[in-house]
Amino acid sequence: MPHSLVLNLTPIAPIQPGYLSGKHVHALFLTIINSVDPALATRLHEQTTDKAFTLSPIQTGRPDKVRWQHDRAIPAETPCWWRISLLDDALFGHLTPLWLNLNPKHSWHLGAADLRITSVLGTPQPRQPWANFASYGQLYEEASDRTHIDLIFATPTAFRQQNFDTSLPSRDLVFKSWLKKWNQYSGIEFDPAILECIFPSYFNIYTEIVEDSRSKFIGYLGEMTFRIMGKIEPEVIKQINTLADFALYAGTGRKTPMGMGMTRRHYGK
Numbered sequence: 001m002p003h004s005l006v007l008n009l010t011p012i013a014p015i016q017p018g019y020l021s022g023k024h025v026h027a028l029f030l031t032i033i034n035s036v037d038p039a040l041a042t043r044l045h046e047q048t049t050d051k052a053f054t055l056s057p058i059q060t061g062r063p064d065k066v067r068w069q070h071d072r073a074i075p076a077e078t079p080c081w082w083r084i085s086l087l088d089d090a091l092f093g094h095l096t097p098l099w100l101n102l103n104p105k106h107s108w109h110l111g112a113a114d115l116r117i118t119s120v121l122g123t124p125q126p127r128q129p130w131a132n133f134a135s136y137g138q139l140y141e142e143a144s145d146r147t148h149i150d151l152i153f154a155t156p157t158a159f160r161q162q163n164f165d166t167s168l169p170s171r172d173l174v175f176k177s178w179l180k181k182w183n184q185y186s187g188i189e190f191d192p193a194i195l196e197c198i199f200p201s202y203f204n205i206y207t208e209i210v211e212d213s214r215s216k217f218i219g220y221l222g223e224m225t226f227r228i229m230g231k232i233e234p235e236v237i238k239q240i241n242t243l244a245d246f247a248l249y250a251g252t253g254r255k256t257p258m259g260m261g262m263t264r265r266h267y268g269k
Contacts, residue, residue: 001089001136002085002087002133002136002139002185002246002248002249003085003086003122003133003249004083004084004122004131004248005083005086005121005122006082006120006121006125006128006130006131007081007083007084007117007119008079008081008117009081009115009116010077010078010116010118011074011075011076011078011080011113011114011115012113012114012115013076013114014073014075014076014113015058015074015113015115017070017071018111019110019111019113020069020070020074020110022055022057022210022255022258022259022260023258025056025057025058026055026257026258028108028109029055029257031108031109032095032098032108035098036094036095036097037094040091040094051256051257052087052088052091052185053087053088053091054083054085054250054262055083055084056130056155057070057155058070058081058082059080059083060074060078060080063081063128063130064129066154066155068155068208068210068260069208069211083130083131085248085250087181087185087249087250088185099120099122102117102119102120104116104117129264130248130262130264132249136182136186136187136188139242140188140238140239140242143238143239143241143242143245144241145241146237146241147237148201148227149198149225149227149228149240149265150223150224150267151174151224151225151226151244151247151263151265152263152264152265152266153220153222153223153224153262154262154264155259155261155262156207156209156210156217156218156219156220156261157254157263158217158218158219158254158261159177159254161173165217165254167207167220168220169200169203169205169220170200171198171199174224175240176195177250177252177261178250179243181246182242182250190239190242195240197229197230197236197240198226198227198229199226199227199229201225201226202223202225203222203224203225204223205222205223207221217260219253219260219261223266245265247263247264247265248263248264248265250263
């Protein structure tokens with residue numbers, strides 16, 4: 001069952017920009033897992049591909065204005081939030097004791113700073129579109145029959161092609177990113193041929209550079225709309241819509257465990 005959890009955080013001391021990069025939020029996640037299952041934390045640390053979770057950067061503002069980089073410290077006592085999505089039931093099960101026995105006075109280390117987890121949101125919220133949960137079967141059964149799919153890419157998104165990254169999205173790169181994870185974790189396999197009827201119809205995107213001490217990552221952000229074209233079987237339309245809804249949990253493209261590729265479907269148009 002995919003889960004998209006939003007953790008509300010309070011830093012005890014200022015968090016410097018150097019500790020807000022992807023590698024540090026990834027380390028924080030492993031530290032949290034290590035507190036309940038050290039063996040699982042070790043296995044996740046050693047994995048290089050097919051990770052069953054995604055993370056967001058630490059956020060201080062509105063959920064519709066996601067930040068992927070900070071140029072100044074987050075002051076102490078600033079209300080923050082952090083999104084964790086889990087694709088594997090077993091992974092969620094290992095973390096259940098943590099959520100059930102959450103101690104808001106316990107301090108967690110983010111680099112040189114300490115912070116506290118004050119609450120965890122795991123159900124849909126009126127003002128927090130990044131919190132949700134659904135079983136794979138539910139995502140499939142409740143998928144709509146829409147022929148247009150509006151998407152928001154909230155943090156820089158890129159894809160690996162051969163030995164290099166590309167930040168120019170295409171139908172295959174975007175949807176195959178979700179399809180791979182769906183087929184790996186859902187137990188409800190979709191044929192890649194379903195993607196052949198999808199075509200981009202609108203885009204308002206731009207690129208940004210994410211820098212840390214080791215590398216630069218170039219990705220795109222913004223909005224895109226894809227349309228399902230032609231006389232298509234209702235079952236195929238249902239499966240495509242399922243993948244679009246699954247994007248909230250799966251993320252898109254590379255470095256999703258480092259805060260990149262945060263994606264959600266937008267039903268407002």
